[in-house]
Amino acid sequence: MDISFVIEKFVLVAIIFGISLLIAMYSTYAERKVAAFLQDRLGPDRAGPFGILQPLADGVKMFMKEEIIPTNASKWLFMVGPGLSMLTACIGTAVIPWGSDMTIGDRVIPLQVTDINVGILYIFGVVSLGVYGVMIGGWASNNKYSLLSAIRAASQNISYEIAMGLSIIALLLVTNSMSLGEIVANQHGWRWNVLYQPLGFLLFMICSFAETNRAPFDLPECETELIGGYHTEYSSMKLGFYLFAEYINMFVSAAVMASLYFGGYNYPGMDWVLAQTGTVIAPLIGTAVFFLKIFAFIFFFMWVRWTIPRFRYDQLMHLGWKVLIPLAIANIIITSIVIAIIEKF
Amino acid sequence: MEPLTSKKKVLEKKPLTFAERMYLPAITKGLAITISHFFKKEATIRYPEQQREFSTNFRGMHSLKRDEEGKERCTACGLCALSCPAEAITMIASERKPEEKDLYREEKYASVYEINMLRCIFCGLCEEACPKEAIYLDGPIVPSDYLRKDFIYGKDKLVEAPLEKK
Numbered sequence: 001m002d003i004s005f006v007i008e009k010f011v012l013v014a015i016i017f018g019i020s021l022l023i024a025m026y027s028t029y030a031e032r033k034v035a036a037f038l039q040d041r042l043g044p045d046r047a048g049p050f051g052i053l054q055p056l057a058d059g060v061k062m063f064m065k066e067e068i069i070p071t072n073a074s075k076w077l078f079m080v081g082p083g084l085s086m087l088t089a090c091i092g093t094a095v096i097p098w099g100s101d102m103t104i105g106d107r108v109i110p111l112q113v114t115d116i117n118v119g120i121l122y123i124f125g126v127v128s129l130g131v132y133g134v135m136i137g138g139w140a141s142n143n144k145y146s147l148l149s150a151i152r153a154a155s156q157n158i159s160y161e162i163a164m165g166l167s168i169i170a171l172l173l174v175t176n177s178m179s180l181g182e183i184v185a186n187q188h189g190w191r192w193n194v195l196y197q198p199l200g201f202l203l204f205m206i207c208s209f210a211e212t213n214r215a216p217f218d219l220p221e222c223e224t225e226l227i228g229g230y231h232t233e234y235s236s237m238k239l240g241f242y243l244f245a246e247y248i249n250m251f252v253s254a255a256v257m258a259s260l261y262f263g264g265y266n267y268p269g270m271d272w273v274l275a276q277t278g279t280v281i282a283p284l285i286g287t288a289v290f291f292l293k294i295f296a297f298i299f300f301f302m303w304v305r306w307t308i309p310r311f312r313y314d315q316l317m318h319l320g321w322k323v324l325i326p327l328a329i330a331n332i333i334i335t336s337i338v339i340a341i342i343e344k345f
Numbered sequence: 346m347e348p349l350t351s352k353k354k355v356l357e358k359k360p361l362t363f364a365e366r367m368y369l370p371a372i373t374k375g376l377a378i379t380i381s382h383f384f385k386k387e388a389t390i391r392y393p394e395q396q397r398e399f400s401t402n403f404r405g406m407h408s409l410k411r412d413e414e415g416k417e418r419c420t421a422c423g424l425c426a427l428s429c430p431a432e433a434i435t436m437i438a439s440e441r442k443p444e445e446k447d448l449y450r451e452e453k454y455a456s457v458y459e460i461n462m463l464r465c466i467f468c469g470l471c472e473e474a475c476p477k478e479a480i481y482l483d484g485p486i487v488p489s490d491y492l493r494k495d496f497i498y499g500k501d502k503l504v505e506a507p508l509e510k511k
Contacts, residue, residue, distance in 0.1 A: 038379045042389045307379045308372060 004107075013113055016093050024247035025055045027298060031247075034302040062240035070233050074140040081137025082234065082241035088129040089248035095119040096255045097181045099265045099287035103279035111283055112181055119180035120168055123256055124161075127211055130249060131157040134213075134220065137242065138230035149229040152313065153220035156210055159320035160217075164207035166328035167200045170335045171260060184264035194261040199331050201261045203324055208253040210320070213246060215305035219313060254297035258290060265290040404467045406484030407460055407498075408505050412450050415508035418479035421455035425471035425480055433464035434471060450477075458503060462487045462496040 029044065029051070036043030044051035069078055099111035116122060131154050138150020174196050175183045187193060194201045210217040221229030228234075231242045258264060265286035274282040311319065364370060390397055399405070410418050421438035439456035441449045448454075465487075471480050490496055 034383075037383045037387075040382055040385055040387050042387050042391070045391075303376060303379065307375045 008109055009113060012111070013094075016098065016113065017090065020090065020093050020248055020251055021244075023251050023294075023298075024244050025059070027247040027250065028058065028243070029055045030298070031302050031305075034299065035306050038303070038306045059240070062237050065236040065239075067236040067238070068233075070142060072142045073233065074142070077136050077140035078233075079238070081133050081140055082238040082245070083133075084136060085130065085133025085245040086241045086248070088126055088133060089245040089252065092123055092126045092249075092252040093255070095122050095180050096252075096259055097184045097264055098290060099283040100185070101279075102283045110181070111287060115179055115181035117177075117179045120172070120178045120183075120260075123180070123252075124165065124168070127249075127253075128157070128161055130211075130245075133242075133245065134230050137234070141230070141233035143233050145226045145228075146230050146232050149220045149226045149232075152226075153213060153230060156213075156217065156219060156316060156320075159317060160207045160210035160324070163203055163320060163324035163328045164211065166325065166332060167197075167203040167207065168260075170200045170328070170331045171197055171204075173332070173335050173339055180259060184259050184266065187263040188266050188270070190263075190268065192261065192263040192266075197261065197331075197335070199327065200335075201257075203328050203331065204261070205257060206319075206324065208257060209301070209304070210316075212249045212253050212301075214250065214301055216308040216311050217316060218305075218310060219316060250298060250301055251294065254294045254301065255290075257297055258293035262293050264293075404469045404472075404482035406462075406487050407465075407471070407480055407482050407503055408484050409458065409500065409503045410479050410481060411505050411508065414447065416447060416450040417454060417504065418450055418477045419455050419458065420451045420453050420477055420479075421458075422453075422476065424474040424476065428470045428474035429465075430468060430470060431464045431466045433461045433466075435459050455500070458500050460498050460503065462498055463493065 032054070033043040033051075035041075044054040047053040047057045069075055094113045095116060097110075097112040097115070102109045102111060134153040135150045138146040138153070141147070171193060172178060174193060175186060177183055177186070183193070209215075213220050220226075221231075226232070231239050234242060265283075267286065267289045270282075270286065273285055276282075277285070412418050421436050423436065423438075426432075426434040426436060435457075436455045436459070437457040438453055441452050441454055467482060469482050472482055487496075
């Protein structure tokens with residue numbers, strides 16, 4: 001392993017980390033703006049032009065707030081909770097291919113931190129770990145509401161993970177690979193997986209809404225029933241971490257959806273652009289396209305949040321176990337039958 | 346049970362059809378409605394910069410009027426204070442000195458005239474009671490402040506600006 005490889009990866013990690021934090025930061029702003037526009041309002045517009053500095057002001061506010069740790073809380077776990085949430089949210093970005101390989105001179109730089117051959121499993125594992133942050137935080141608060149909401153979050157995530165995993169299995173049947181880099185590269189030239197797996201995509205998307213605790217599956221945080229949800233007892237930057245982790249999760253799942261089903265950095269006319277601009281600029285354009293897709297998904301997340309009311313808990317469980325899981329299994333069976341027929345003839 | 350209303354139409358709860366149970370058509374419909382609002386004009390008025398126009402009978406801050414020659418109309422008769430249901434108005438009357446002839450219209454005038462804006466309910470009864478047409482509630486909204494004492498408006502804030510000399 002040469003030193004330039006280490007530097008290259010380090011720079012890439014730093015950039016991706018910075019970008020995901022920046023996007024999470026401005027997602028809070030975008031959320032408020034989108035909500036406002038969807039409700040015929042203006043949204044924040046006081047801090048800077050168009051309120052562009054609002055996230056900074058909010059960040060400063062979060063830091064300045066008093067740090068409160070309840071007397072009867074388990075102090076160590078109380079502090080671990082938000083950290084764990086943040087950690088699991090951030091490490092998900094490691095296997096996402098942000099662009100095709102960049103060639104400078106005779107050096108090939110992949111725009112992906114690591115292309116492990118079980119990329120999907122890794123994402124899946126990291127997303128499942130996310131529930132520990134919520135669970136530990138809710139339990140350590142020593143508060144009934146926090147605990148109830150943590151239990152809700154845990155059972156919701158576990159229920160929807162099954163359907164999510166099953167919908168991914170159908171996708172794997174189509175792609176024949178678990179490496180995200182390969183899956184995205186195979187979608188080159190309009191062979192986007194969403195065209196082969198429309199039902200699988202729908203299931204996956206619904207499940208990612210549930211996994212990121214977004215509306216209409218935001219039961220762990222429903223104010224009307226559980227005050228603040230699992231972060232009722234949190235204040236200052238610990239609360240900030242929880243809220244931030246939610247937005248990073250949203251960013252990561254938007255990136256995963258875009259790369260699994262919507263061709264990642266692929267776009268029509270890619271080869272022509274590559275021939276015109278060379279191997280340094282073209283991958284960057286691909287990355288820009290990928291980010292456009294991500295932003296579109298993030299916007300969709302927000303759009304849905306301000307449209308659909310929250311599910312009741314029994315409806316949530318009903319949808320998860322009695323609708324999504326059978327549909328996902330049916331999807332697997334149909335996909336495998338079709339693949340078997342195609343391979344036979 | 347006896348019907349609670351005289352409404353004749355009986356609504357039957359039908360079981361949902363398959364398409365309705367799918368939820369997705371209804372969700373797309375909802376999404377279409379919300380996105381249509383995305384492009385509509387917002388109803389917000391950016392208050393300090395933009396101000397909504399008051400209606401013609403709006404009652405805002407009081408002003409003590411002057412007559413055509415720029416003399417104060419108020420004669421400190423006290424009818425406004427008497428009529429005030431919130432007891433917001435106090436005044437002290439004084440006698441006009443000969444050299445003040447072009448300042449006050451009549452021999453008696455209010456040397457102190459105070460309205461407590463925290464008490465005032467902007468009913469406009471002072472305006473109605475005034476025989477000299479000296480007080481009108483034709484000003485803007487009374488601005489906010491930090492201290493109670495700053496809400497007691499004296500003549501410095503209430504009396505109209507003097508007429509410009511020609």
